[in-house]
Amino acid sequence: MQFMQALKDRWSSSNSLVCVGLDPEPAKFPRNFAGDEEGVFAFCRDIADATAQYACAFKPQIAHFAALGAEGALTRLIAHLHAAHPGVPVILDAKRGDIGSTAEQYAREAFDRYAADAVTANPYLGRDSVQPFLDRADRGVVILCRTSNKGAGDLQDLVIDGRPLYQHVAEKVANEWNTHGNCALVVGATWPEQLREVRAIIGDMPILVPGVGAQGGDAEAVVRNAATKDGMGLLVSSSRAILYASSGDDYAEAAARAARELRDTINAARG
Amino acid sequence: MQFMQALKDRWSSSNSLVCVGLDPEPAKFPRNFAGDEEGVFAFCRDIADATAQYACAFKPQIAHFAALGAEGALTRLIAHLHAAHPGVPVILDAKRGDIGSTAEQYAREAFDRYAADAVTANPYLGRDSVQPFLDRADRGVVILCRTSNKGAGDLQDLVIDGRPLYQHVAEKVANEWNTHGNCALVVGATWPEQLREVRAIIGDMPILVPGVGAQGGDAEAVVRNAATKDGMGLLVSSSRAILYASSGDDYAEAAARAARELRDTINAARG
Numbered sequence: 110m111q112f113m114q115a116l117k118d119r120w121s122s123s124n125s126l127v128c129v130g131l132d133p134e135p136a137k138f139p140r141n142f143a144g145d146e147e148g149v150f151a152f153c154r155d156i157a158d159a160t161a162q163y164a165c166a167f168k169p170q171i172a173h174f175a176a177l178g179a180e181g182a183l184t185r186l187i188a189h190l191h192a193a194h195p196g197v198p199v200i201l202d203a204k205r206g207d208i209g210s211t212a213e214q215y216a217r218e219a220f221d222r223y224a225a226d227a228v229t230a231n232p233y234l235g236r237d238s239v240q241p242f243l244d245r246a247d248r249g250v251v252i253l254c255r256t257s258n259k260g261a262g263d264l265q266d267l268v269i270d271g272r273p274l275y276q277h278v279a280e281k282v283a284n285e286w287n288t289h290g291n292c293a294l295v296v297g298a299t300w301p302e303q304l305r306e307v308r309a310i311i312g313d314m315p316i317l318v319p320g321v322g323a324q325g326g327d328a329e330a331v332v333r334n335a336a337t338k339d340g341m342g343l344l345v346s347s348s349r350a351i352l353y354a355s356s357g358d359d360y361a362e363a364a365a366r367a368a369r370e371l372r373d374t375i376n377a378a379r380g
Numbered sequence: 381m382q383f384m385q386a387l388k389d390r391w392s393s394s395n396s397l398v399c400v401g402l403d404p405e406p407a408k409f410p411r412n413f414a415g416d417e418e419g420v421f422a423f424c425r426d427i428a429d430a431t432a433q434y435a436c437a438f439k440p441q442i443a444h445f446a447a448l449g450a451e452g453a454l455t456r457l458i459a460h461l462h463a464a465h466p467g468v469p470v471i472l473d474a475k476r477g478d479i480g481s482t483a484e485q486y487a488r489e490a491f492d493r494y495a496a497d498a499v500t501a502n503p504y505l506g507r508d509s510v511q512p513f514l515d516r517a518d519r520g521v522v523i524l525c526r527t528s529n530k531g532a533g534d535l536q537d538l539v540i541d542g543r544p545l546y547q548h549v550a551e552k553v554a555n556e557w558n559t560h561g562n563c564a565l566v567v568g569a570t571w572p573e574q575l576r577e578v579r580a581i582i583g584d585m586p587i588l589v590p591g592v593g594a595q596g597g598d599a600e601a602v603v604r605n606a607a608t609k610d611g612m613g614l615l616v617s618s619s620r621a622i623l624y625a626s627s628g629d630d631y632a633e634a635a636a637r638a639a640r641e642l643r644d645t646i647n648a649a650r651g
Contacts, residue, residue, distance in 0.1 A: 132482070170482060170485075172476075172482050172483075172485035172486045172489060173482070173485050175485070175486070175489040175493070176485040176489045176492075176493060178451065178493055180449065204476075204477055204502075205443075205475075206475055206477070206502055206504075207443060207475050208528060208529040208590075208595075209529060211403070211441060211443050212443075214441075214443035214444050214446070214447040215443045215446070215447070217447040218443060218446040218447045222446070222447060222449055231475075231477055231504050232504065232534075232535060233477075233504040233524060233527075233535055233536070234524070234529055234532060234536075235527075235529065235530075235531030235532055235533065235534030235535055235536070236531045236534050237529055237530055237531035238527075238529055253504060253505070256479065256504075256505050256506075256509075257479060258479040258480060258506065258508055258509055259508055260505065260506030260507045260508035260509060261505060262506065263503075263506030264503060264504055264506055264548070265504070267540045267545065267548060269538045269540055269545075274535070274538065274545070277538060278535070281534065319479075324479075
């Protein structure tokens with residue numbers, strides 16, 4: 110799979126900008142699922158199968174597996190996603206960042222071990238720390254720009270030459286790091302103004318937008334401020350609001366409904 | 381173990397500022413070690429046992445285990461370090477950074493699953509992203525400031541109010557984030573001037589200094605520029621130059637020699 114082309118194809122074929130986040134938290138699972146590797150895999154699989162038709166991408170978050178020692182569940186889950194939902198890109202949310210020789214190991218972890226189509230990465234260490242990811246031209250590299258959390262501005266808003274750090278990151282990625290055309294950026298739904306500013310800098314580059322749902326971001330404002338002219342360019346990611354829409358036996362139907370409603374809200378705003 | 385006190389005790393009892401990095405790369409192993417979980421564990425264990433007397437800390441780098449699917453080897457290794465070398469702190473080099481709810485999962489990964497005494501963390505997402513680590517007051521949080529790689533300056537040298545970003549990070553950590561006294565910073569040995577400037581900002585806070593050995597940093601310059609007045613305050617980390625000092629049957633003796641020589645070079649500079 111060539112990530113960028115697959116993403117564009119999937120935006121069209123699914124008519125959806127919804128990215129389904131897979132963040133397993135056993136304490137929130139319906140009663141039939143144990144917190145062991147089998148339970149983690151089965152719950153995430155059920156949610157993915159129920160929501161796939163409304164999804165332009167899946168985004169498993171690796172910390173939720175690592176905290177449980179459930180790497181095996183993550184491996185099985187991504188293999189299942191590729192087999193059952195071919196054409197839906199899988200973004201491993203890992204936010205890795207290290208010096209080049211170590212970043213190569215992280216690239217192997219994400220792309221070879223887990224067979225992810227894309228990975229999230231942290232830009233603080235500079236371009237050479239991201240290069241091993243960038244060099245995998247068939248895979249996507251989704252770089253943190255303006256994150257969804259309240260403290261995002263502590264560093265990201267510091268002003269350099271009249272513009273905040275996150276805008277410098279957007280500019281560097283768009284103008285210098287994206288030589289293979291496989292970059293995207295993370296900008297939180299909780300920051301509609303910043304979404305608009307980043308879109309103005311980066312042209313049609315995709316933006317992964319976490320923070321709708323549990324974190325309070327407004328999906329309509331996201332579309333209004335950051336969709337590309339053709340109404341694409343976004344992966345609006347929701348995790349908890351889909352995964353834990355119901356803790357009853359209707360967990361899969363409730364997840365599908367939450368994903369569909371988010372898709373419809375977004376599509377109404379796309380006009 | 382209370383990390384900060386344990387580190388201070390160990391600096392004194394070992395008379396060493398050397399931090400032994402454990403970055404397994406099977407292609408570089410001596411011929412008797414396979415690249416499987418057993419080989420990875422056994423090689424790292426042998427290096428640790430051979431170098432412990434010259435070490436103020438151990439620093440396993442998690443990407444090197446994750447790329448191999450060798451989480452089991454990492455678990456066994458840290459358990460062995462605690463059992464065989466009590467009083468030598470173990471820093472898990474993971475450079476994690478994510479929004480608060482996910483950072484909590486990463487804190488569980490490092491401190492509960494792997495029983496590390498400290499973890500490295502990335503500051504780009506701001507204080508609330510580091511808070512779940514900071515809140516574990518008995519563990520250490522080693523925050524990236526000026527990293528050892530060539531591209532470190534891409535973001536870290538951008539100038540805000542007359543001073544580069546990495547100095548703002550040093551100031552925030554020292555004056556705002558370190559409420560439990562469990563913070564340290566990463567500054568590369570490859571940047572002696574920046575080491576001096578960071579030391580001037582942070583008082584006696586420990587600095588983890590990667591980049592001697594394979595990356596070319598000068599241990600004497602590190603001590604001259606960044607030791608505290610009592611000749612402490614540093615974890616001078618070396619990985620490849622110790623681990624792969626010999627690929628022959630004398631790998632353990634060669635590693636011990638490399639660690640001892642680094643200790644002696646550092647101690648000569650401490651005067």
